[in-house]
Amino acid sequence: MKPIQVKDIRKLLQGELISGSELWNVRNAIYYNRHGLTKRNTLMFVSRSDSVNWHEINTKGPSLVISDKPSSELKNALSDTTVIKVRSLVQAYWxxxxxxxxxxxxxxxxxxxxCGKTTTKEMIKHILMKDWNVQASISSKNEPxxxxxxxTGIDQNTKAAVFELGLGNSGNIKHQCMIYQPTIGIITNIGVHHLDGCGNLEGYIKAKSEIVDGIKPNGTLILNADDANTKKVPLHSFKGKIIYFGVNKMSDFRASNIRFTKNGMDFNVHLSKKRYKAFIPGFGEHQVYNALxxxxxxxEMGMNIQEAISRIATYKNMSRHLEFSSGIxxxxxIDDTWTxxxxxxxxxxxxxxxxxxxxxxxxxxxxxxxxxxFEKKYHREIGSLVAERNIHTLITIGSKAEEIAKQAMEDGTKANVHVFKDVTGVMNVLKPMLDSHAILLxxxxxxxxxxxxxxxSLKENK
Structure with missing residues (x-):
């Protein structure tokens, strides 16, 4: 965090100094009772309902408490804690x-x-970090x-930031965009997920679409040209630049000649009537879309495309993202237990x-x-996808996944099907099948x- 003097924060928020010094610099910021207090020189937003441990706060002093609690409660602060009272904590926070x-x-x-949020974020970070100090969200920890x-992890040395937007309910993406104010927004694809928080697929598409209005004026929106649901995102209100990626010939960043190789995917990138050879570690056409x-x-940030392609070839694929290992x-x-x-x-x-x-x-x-x-509907659809394929053995684990097995059998799958409520006993079925001719996802x-x-447990030396 870029250091900010407490006095300047008080003036910004038009707050009242209740106690403590304002002649020191804040270097961290948290929302009390949401984020752990671990560092000195921390600003913390304390709501009316929060139960405050003043001694803990003081031991990490100097600390700054910003709150709309009654003055009588705020006067309990100890000597190394500065307290500023505001009329509305929500307004002060924003x-x-x-x-x-x-x-x-x-x-x-x-x-x-x-799909692909975390991977795309990590790819961007990997490409940029050779030259730039990049602030990024951690792993797939993307909650609002x-x-x-x-x-506040951005500081005076940061050259770019890359954040993944989590969606559990409608409004989540709008909320995060109000904070990050992105100059570039990306929708990797829109499938089916979080229907419990969005009602149905239409509600989910609408929730994803919140990113469109969340981009700063004159910003850039990067969209999947080949994704059917992304085409339903309303763009009439967007006044910035739109870049499309995909295999569709109308794509600005287009991939062709996509091929599986030993350790990943070979493909060509077409941009501005030029063609570039590219490679990305990790298997699957979806990995090529993430790379595009x-x-x-x-x-769009100004990096030469040839240089970017050379850097993405050294990207290290994330664990548990279609991760290949030698097994029993x-x-x-193939461990794909990430999501x-x-x-x-x-x-x-x-x-x-x-x-x-x-x-x-x-x-x-x-x-x-x-x-x-829609649990039953989409598990059943997966069962139909399985039945279309040449699969030797299908094992489902869990009561919801049982619907996959039922539909696969109804559709005439040739696979041997086993249904389990949990992992107990699965190894007994699998172990006799695991040899050099077996590939298990x-x-x-x-x-x-x-x-x-x-x-x-299925992997060698694990």
Missing amino acids: KFMDYYRNLFQIPVVSITGT RQSLPYL AALAAVN GGSTI NNPTSVEAALKVLDSIGVSKNVILVLGDINRLGN IKGPMSSRSMIDFAN
């Missing part, structure tokens, strides 16, 4: 966030989509509550179509959560520690 964001005239990228520490979105973003008995294990939704399942199955030829393909699928009233929700651990 005023501070807007002030802090606009201290920096740097590229800020915000990314949403059903993380926005304050992520934003990342290349479009860094090119010489088998191949689980219909879009990511379909992408993983397409990878199996290419690399599972002449292999005994084993598919282990867990529950897909957050589908609301395991997908489950990231919230399922048991499936993550089970995936690791």
